[in-house]
Structure formats: C-alpha cells, structure tokens
Amino acid sequence: MTEPEDINTLSHTTRFPVALPTALRWSHAxxxxxxxxxxxxxxxxxxxxxxxxxxxxxVLPGGRVFVFDVQAAALERTKSQIFDDKSQIKQPDAIALIxxxxxxxxxxxxxxxxxxxxAFMFNLGxxxxxxxxxxxxxxTTLTALRKATDWLAEGGMITIVCYPGHDGGDAEANAVEQWAAHLPADSFEAQKIAFLNLDGAPPRCVVLRKRARLTARTFG
Ligand SMILES: C[S@@+](CC[C@H](N)C(=O)[O-])C[C@H]1O[C@@H](n2cnc3c(N)ncnc32)[C@H](O)[C@@H]1O
Incomplete structure (x- = not known):
C-alpha cells in the first residue's frame, strides 16, 4: 500500500512521502x-x-491582513493568488501588501x-x-519575532516554519528555537513540532501562544 503524500512538499532535501502533517500543515492546522x-x-x-x-x-470580511516581503516578485505572486477566482477572498482591499x-x-x-x-505567520527560507x-x-528574523511578540494580542499565536536543510537555515532554525525556549513561561507557551526519524533536514514548526494576563478579578 502506498502512503498518501501530504499536499505540501516535505522539504527541498527529502522526497520521502509523508501522511503525517508537515511543519507547514501543522502551522495551518x-x-x-x-x-x-x-x-x-x-x-x-x-x-x-x-x-x-x-x-x-x-479573517475576511471584517478583518485585515498585513503581508511583508523584501521581494517585489513575491508580492506580485501573492497579489495574483489573492485575485485568483479559486481563492474566493471576500474583501481583497483589506489586504496590505508591504x-x-x-x-x-x-x-x-x-x-x-x-x-x-x-496571528503572525513566518515561513522562513x-x-x-x-x-x-x-x-x-x-x-532580521529574530528582530521581527521580538517585535511580533509585542504586537501580538493576548491569546494570539505566532507560527514559524523553519527550513534547516539549506545553507544558514540550520543556524536560523536553532536560533529561533533557542530564543523561543527562553521566553518567559508565564507570558508565552512555546512548542516545537518536528519529524524525528526522517533523513535529510525536514522543516520544523515552532509555535508560540501569548498567555492572557491574570487580572485582580481572576482571583475573585
Ligand atoms: C518560504 S518563502 C514564504 C512562503 C509563503 N509564505 C507562501 O505561502 O508561499 C520565504 C519568503 O521570505 C521572504 N523574505 C526574506 N527575507 C525577508 C524579510 N526580512 N522580511 C520579509 N520577507 C522576507 C523571501 O523573499 C521569500 O519570499
């Protein structure tokens, strides 16, 4: 029996077909x-x-989406996706491409x-x-993540999909994990999701959730 392959490719470094969610699928899930x-x-x-x-x-209609990229080509591709009929986005003018x-x-x-x-989504690489x-x-990734924690709502989440399989990607993934591991536990929950037994360097997902502050009312 052949395992169904996840719709997201696992990484640039392995062709192993997977049925468990990839790091990217976890971030969406x-x-x-x-x-x-x-x-x-x-x-x-x-x-x-x-x-x-x-x-x-x-989040649309009614919400807002802010989208960053350093490459104009990426923003052009994103714009095409937004206006693709298949995407069925209800209020495209609420998306700011930056x-x-x-x-x-x-x-x-x-x-x-x-x-x-x-929510903030970081999909590195x-x-x-x-x-x-x-x-x-x-x-720059760590600078952005530090700022994101400040702009995040209580109960809000940050997902970071890391790709350790390319030059610099391993160091970046480790740095993100180290940084997340030292976030104060009374303010943030931090998890890492990773395949344990695949060859190559499959992507990993770090997920953070900002805890709600305790108020005097909480204690009655
Ligand atoms: C793996 S791709 C993102 C995939 C994307 N989220 C998607 O759904 O297709 C990584 C992107 O990060 C962008 N990037 C690199 N440095 C950046 C930075 N400092 N700020 C924002 N985007 C950056 C790259 O130009 C590239 O388009």
Missing part, C-alpha cells in the same frame, strides 16, 4: 480553528501567497493595533522558484 472573521493578522513572509490566502480566507522586511513591521502596522494582532540568495536571515 493550529491557526485555522483559532481565527475568525474580523481578526487582524500578519503574513511575515509573502512568498507565493499561499499563507496570505489561508489567512485572508479566515514591500519591506518584517524586521521593520512597526513602521507599517497602525499603532493602534499594537497588542491586537491575532527562500521564495520557491527564485534566487536562493534571497533568504530570511537569523538576525
């Missing part, structure tokens, strides 16, 4: 049920626009949204089918 129409969310790495469409389908690095997010997000973003020199970098 964890976020999807927690998003509602009206939420404000950020796709920190537009790429081909798949995550943007995923987010927009859940040609800038996610490490500069506070320059582009309206200040009143600080502490109100329900390079734009599939383009110049592999243009990849996310550890330093």
């Amino acid at each position: 964890l976020l999807g049920p927690r998003l509602r129409a009206g939420d404000v969310v950020v796709d920190a790495t537009a790429g081909n626009g798949h995550d943007t469409v995923f987010l927009a389908q859940r 040609h800038a690095g996610h490490e500069r997010l506070e320059e582009y997000l309206p200040p009143e949204l600080r502490g109100g973003i329900r 390079w734009l599939p089918g383009s110049d592999k020199a243009c990849i996310t970098r550890t330093e």
